[in-house]
Amino acid sequence: MNSAARPLEFRDPARGRALAQTLGRLTREIGRDPVSVMHVCGSHEQAIARFGLRASFPRALDVIMGPGCPVCVTDLPEVDEAVALALQGVRVATYGDIVRVRGTACSLADAQAEGARIEVVYSVTQAVELARRTDDEIVFFATGFETTAVATAAAVLDDPPPNLSVLSAHKFIPPVMEIVAEMPATRVEGFLAAGHAATITGWEVFEPFVARHGIPVVVAGFEPLDVLAGLVRLLELIRDRTPRVVNMYPRCVTRQGNRAAQEQLWRVFRAAGGCWRGIAHVPNGNLRLRDEWAHLDARRRFRIDVARLWSQVPPALAQQCICGDIMAGIASPSACALFGSRCTPEAPVGACMVSSEGTCRIWHEYGGHPDLGATG
Amino acid sequence: MCLGVPGRVVEVDGLLAIVDFWGVRRQVRLDVVDEPVVAGDYVLNHVGFAIRRIPAEDVEQTLALYETLLAAPEEDPMAADVHGELAAAGRKRT
Numbered sequence: 001m002n003s004a005a006r007p008l009e010f011r012d013p014a015r016g017r018a019l020a021q022t023l024g025r026l027t028r029e030i031g032r033d034p035v036s037v038m039h040v041c042g043s044h045e046q047a048i049a050r051f052g053l054r055a056s057f058p059r060a061l062d063v064i065m066g067p068g069c070p071v072c073v074t075d076l077p078e079v080d081e082a083v084a085l086a087l088q089g090v091r092v093a094t095y096g097d098i099v100r101v102r103g104t105a106c107s108l109a110d111a112q113a114e115g116a117r118i119e120v121v122y123s124v125t126q127a128v129e130l131a132r133r134t135d136d137e138i139v140f141f142a143t144g145f146e147t148t149a150v151a152t153a154a155a156v157l158d159d160p161p162p163n164l165s166v167l168s169a170h171k172f173i174p175p176v177m178e179i180v181a182e183m184p185a186t187r188v189e190g191f192l193a194a195g196h197a198a199t200i201t202g203w204e205v206f207e208p209f210v211a212r213h214g215i216p217v218v219v220a221g222f223e224p225l226d227v228l229a230g231l232v233r234l235l236e237l238i239r240d241r242t243p244r245v246v247n248m249y250p251r252c253v254t255r256q257g258n259r260a261a262q263e264q265l266w267r268v269f270r271a272a273g274g275c276w277r278g279i280a281h282v283p284n285g286n287l288r289l290r291d292e293w294a295h296l297d298a299r300r301r302f303r304i305d306v307a308r309l310w311s312q313v314p315p316a317l318a319q320q321c322i323c324g325d326i327m328a329g330i331a332s333p334s335a336c337a338l339f340g341s342r343c344t345p346e347a348p349v350g351a352c353m354v355s356s357e358g359t360c361r362i363w364h365e366y367g368g369h370p371d372l373g374a375t376g
Numbered sequence: 377m378c379l380g381v382p383g384r385v386v387e388v389d390g391l392l393a394i395v396d397f398w399g400v401r402r403q404v405r406l407d408v409v410d411e412p413v414v415a416g417d418y419v420l421n422h423v424g425f426a427i428r429r430i431p432a433e434d435v436e437q438t439l440a441l442y443e444t445l446l447a448a449p450e451e452d453p454m455a456a457d458v459h460g461e462l463a464a465a466g467r468k469r470t
Contacts, residue, residue, distance in 0.1 A: 095423075123424025125405060144423075151425040154407035158391075199420070199428050251434040252420060258427060261408040 012225065019228035020056035026235035033060040036187050037234055038180065038329055040068035040173060041194035042357020043222045049366035051224045063231065064186070064329035065362075067176050068194060070144040071097045071355035072327060073276040078169040079103030080306040082141040085167065085298065086116035088305065091134075092167075093119040093127035094141035095148075097355045100348065102318065105309040108141075124155040131164035139298045143169045147196045149287050150261040153268035156293055167298040170287035172271055173197050174205055179280050181213045186329040190234040191217045192227070195249040200265070202257025203247045214243045221249040268293060277351060278324025317342060321350035326359050333360045340364055382430055385417045393426065395419065 027035055039045065045065040048054055057063060067073050080103035086092045092108065099108045099118060112118045119138075121127050127140040142152045149170040156166065173194065180186055193206055198219045206217040216237035220230025230248045237243060247253055267290070274286035289297045298304070320338055325331035333339045333352070343349040345361055352358035383395040388406070393413060395404045406413055409426040413419060419426035 125403075125424050147422055147427065150408045150427065151405075151423045154405060154425060158407065196422065196427075251430070252428060258408065258410040260410045261427060264408055 015225055016056070016228060019225065019232055020053075022232050023056075023061060023228070023235060024058040026232065026239055027058040027061045030235065030239045034062040035060060035189060035235070035238065036062040036064060036329070037190040037192065037231065037238075038064045038066040038186070038188045039192035039194070039220075040066045040177065041192075041197075041222075042069040042355070042362070043196070044068065044192060044194070044220070044227060045359060045362050046357070047222050047224060047227050049362045052367075053224060053227060056228075057231075061231075061235075064188070065327075065359045066180055066188075066191075066329050067276060067279050067327045068173075069327075069352065069355050069357040069359070070148065070171060071095075071101055072323065072351040072358045073171055073176075073279060074098060074101065074143050074169045074351070075275045075277045076102075076104045077275075077306065078167075079107065080105070080309050081299070081304050082139070082167055082169075083108055083111050083116075084304050084306045084309055085139055085302060086111040086118060087114065088302070089116075090137050090139050090298075090302065091117040091119060091130075092139050092141050093121050093130060095122075095143060096120045097357070098141065098143050101351045101354050103309065104306075124151050128155055128158075128160050128164060131161045135163060137301075138164050139167050139302075140164065141167045141169065145171055145173050145194070145197050146200050146265060146287075149269060150200055150258075150265050153261075153264045156268045156289070156296055157264055160296065165296050165298040165301045166289060166293075168269070168286075168288055170269065171276065171282075172285055172287055174201070174209060175271070175285040176276060176279065176282050177206075177209055177217075178212070179282050179285075180328060181209070181215055183328055183330075188215065188329060189238050190215055192230050192234060193217050193219045195219060195221050195226075195252055198247075198249070198253045198257065200258050200261050202255055202262075203245050203253055204255050205257070206245045210243050210245055216243040217245045219245070219247045219249050219253050221252065276327075278327050317349045323350035323352040323358075323360070326352055333363045336360070381421050382418055383421055385413055385415050385419060387415050388413060393419070395421065395426075397421075 079101055082092050083103050101107055108118050124140055131138040203219050210217055218230045218234040220226050233246050233248055269287040270290050271284035272286045272288045273283045276282050294300050322331055322336045338349050343353050348354045352360035383397040386394045386396050391406045393404050393406050394401055404421050405425045409429055411429045413429055418430045420428040
């Protein structure tokens with residue numbers, strides 16, 4: 001394998017510069033200021049911020065991170081449910097990213113400090129193994145988009161031990177794109193769709209969206225050139241007023257996606273309306289266990305006493321947090337009075353600063369939109 | 377939570393596979409992968425589940441990319457993520 005030559009395909013600076021110049025030309029040809037496009041994936045924002053791609057974007061091109069961080073969009077009452085269960089003495093297993101995210105009153109980490117038993121797992125299979133080794137009730141607090149939900153579905157279908165149940169906060173991406181497209185303040189003219197979610201759903205899942213809204217969607221990968229090439233293709237579609245779905249990530253995404261995974265996903269889950277933190281009520285945006293799996297549903301197995309958490313007043317700082325506007329693409333982190341001062345990765349106020357996929361966290365670590373002109 | 381990492385399948389036992397990620401071997405579930413997987417195939421792993429069998433023609437390109445990430449000096453912005461995911465995978469019993 002010629003590993004020395006291959007990375008040129010994804011990182012070659014000369015190709016990067018050429019693509020960035022093309023972005024400039026296309027933005028001028030479109031002729032609006034700004035031209036706003038949105039991606040819905042934390043990994044895209046990481047690629048953009050870490051490789052400093054925003055510095056190469058034309059000034060009039062606004063690339064916004066939308067609700068693409070699964071931890072950030074997990075709603076306050078969903079965290080409350082997990083916290084309440086943990087404080088009731090149930091062992092809660094979940095992904096590490098969500099442990100420090102506050103609900104209405106506190107986070108799972110806060111509950112742990114009070115003696116609750118929280119187990120951080122890398123995979124749902126570890127929660128299953130934990131349940132097999134103990135008689136304790138184990139609740140798997142299941143967060144994440146369709147890519148992660150298929151793993152939960154597979155565990156549910158694989159005859160899990162009777163002391164395991166699932167508290168699903170899984171989210172389904174396509175419906176929230178509809179919500180954002182209809183928010184007048186965002187003026188999004190095109191979407192970069194998340195590559196790994198599309199590995200499951202296939203790119204055809206976006207066709208009804210394009211037909212309804214006349215907004216193009218490009219599926220893109222996560223290398224710098226993947227992102228730049230995806231944006232070039234997206235701007236071409238905007239300029240030519242030819243909204244359609246284009247797949248720029250064929251090494252992982254097909255038209256139909258992973259049919260076996262979809263079949264398992266929808267056997268276990270049904271789409272239900274529900275709130276995404278800071279965004280809105282999203283019809284069909286939440287994944288909940290079907291009635292057939294009621295015996296594994298933590299919401300049915302336990303009486304979850306969230307009301308007792310609500311007697312605690314939320315901290316005053318949290319009321320100033322603008323994570324919702326940031327995830328809707330209306331504001332950037334630098335517009336938040338707390339950002340970088342009273343809200344930092346060490347002492348986060350909002351969910352966007354907690355998760356490594358959150359916009360605020362990424363901007364705090366890598367900078368947001370560098371102004372190269374200001375440095376001469 | 378969202379990082380997908382490719383690896384080479386070493387052996388398959390029903391719906392369980394042992395997959396090699398640059399020397400780190402770990403168990404990966406095959407419940408949701410879209411095609412039959414045999415030893416020698418490459419799969420894209422996500423939270424302990426293979427979500428795609430990577431077609432042979434795409435294997436070299438995808439792996440070369442990740443190899444360069446792992447071989448990159450510490451400051452390579454994406455290597456830390458891959459190492460982190462693999463460390464998490466490595467803690468798991470195989």
